[in-house]
Amino acid sequence: MILLGSASDYKVAQKAVNVFEEMNIKYDLRVASAHRTAERLKDIIKNETEEVEVIITIAGLAAHLPGVAASLTTKPVIAVPVDVKLGGIDSLLSSTEMQLGTPVATMGIDRGDNAAWLACQIIACNDEELKKTLKEKRYAYNAKIQKSEEELIEKIAGKNYKRTERSVVEVEEIDKTLKLNPDTRVLIISGNYSNMEIVKKIIQTLDTLKIKNEYKVVSATRSPEKLEKYIEDIDDEVDMYIAVSSLSTILTGAIVSHTTKPVIGVPCTTRLFGIDSLLSMIEMPPGVPTATMGLDAGENAALFVGRIFAIYDENIRNELIKFMKTLHRNVYYD
Numbered sequence: 001m002i003l004l005g006s007a008s009d010y011k012v013a014q015k016a017v018n019v020f021e022e023m024n025i026k027y028d029l030r031v032a033s034a035h036r037t038a039e040r041l042k043d044i045i046k047n048e049t050e051e052v053e054v055i056i057t058i059a060g061l062a063a064h065l066p067g068v069a070a071s072l073t074t075k076p077v078i079a080v081p082v083d084v085k086l087g088g089i090d091s092l093l094s095s096t097e098m099q100l101g102t103p104v105a106t107m108g109i110d111r112g113d114n115a116a117w118l119a120c121q122i123i124a125c126n127d128e129e130l131k132k133t134l135k136e137k138r139y140a141y142n143a144k145i146q147k148s149e150e151e152l153i154e155k156i157a158g159k160n161y162k163r164t165e166r167s168v169v170e171v172e173e174i175d176k177t178l179k180l181n182p183d184t185r186v187l188i189i190s191g192n193y194s195n196m197e198i199v200k201k202i203i204q205t206l207d208t209l210k211i212k213n214e215y216k217v218v219s220a221t222r223s224p225e226k227l228e229k230y231i232e233d234i235d236d237e238v239d240m241y242i243a244v245s246s247l248s249t250i251l252t253g254a255i256v257s258h259t260t261k262p263v264i265g266v267p268c269t270t271r272l273f274g275i276d277s278l279l280s281m282i283e284m285p286p287g288v289p290t291a292t293m294g295l296d297a298g299e300n301a302a303l304f305v306g307r308i309f310a311i312y313d314e315n316i317r318n319e320l321i322k323f324m325k326t327l328h329r330n331v332y333y334d
């Protein structure tokens, strides 16, 4: 279901609609404002999303639509911030910086297309046909890029243009000591050990939800070939990834570019209040989304993963609801 805060957000929603039409995925589209029509929003989420697998929320300004929607359901909620004022940064921060317990996977500003791509990746977790289509679409980028390169060079027509010679470099065999356990469903990756506290929270929360997970350290900058080979080797064995990264988050981008499975990203605070990692993680180009969580929000990443599994797995849904009740034991909870 695509939810808009206002009909004026349609220009962004149109990008999601185009992807769903291309991928042949059924969608509903509704307009409900978290502020102007709070009751209507609640009614739609509570009474009209039973059959829905993923909810995409698209809103600008003080965008509380994603957070409110996520608080009313256990389905995965994706947010698309809209550039109405401040270049959309107001909406981006109000979507990402969700409190513990209410995860929202946020896309780049105006990236309605990536919300639909991520929704497809989530649905594909339980749909082999869609999994294949996603892989085909990813390979099709190669042909597209090559064609655009040829057209560009033809247009430039510079007399000093010279194609560089091609010489294939042999890549040495990479060791396979990073083998996964056969029952692992979620792979957590970080580039170093500096965000261990956050990784620990992810593991604890996934363990509580009884979701089998493993944690590996592979650097995208120090050993890019190892990371690439690793993802290639184990991609069929896992359902999704959680990547933890600070500074320039090359790690998430590298993982996303080698898989069509959902990649949930946790940007971490090291410098600049973490704004460097948040923005470099979230602002991905169309077709390669990173489901970005708030800064240092390890538990929410695990809970978002829980929401994805909960679509099809009743046991995990029950664990998720149980966990939410403990989390809220100090506040009124029905």
Ligand code: AIR
Binding pocket: 004, 005, 006, 007, 008, 009, 033, 034, 035, 036, 058, 059, 060, 061, 062, 063, 064, 065, 082, 084
């Ligand atoms: N909005 C509507 N209710 C709450 C929010 N945050 C957002 C809409 C839209 C922006 O406010 O999602 O992006 C302006 O809405 P309008 O209807 O005035 O064009």
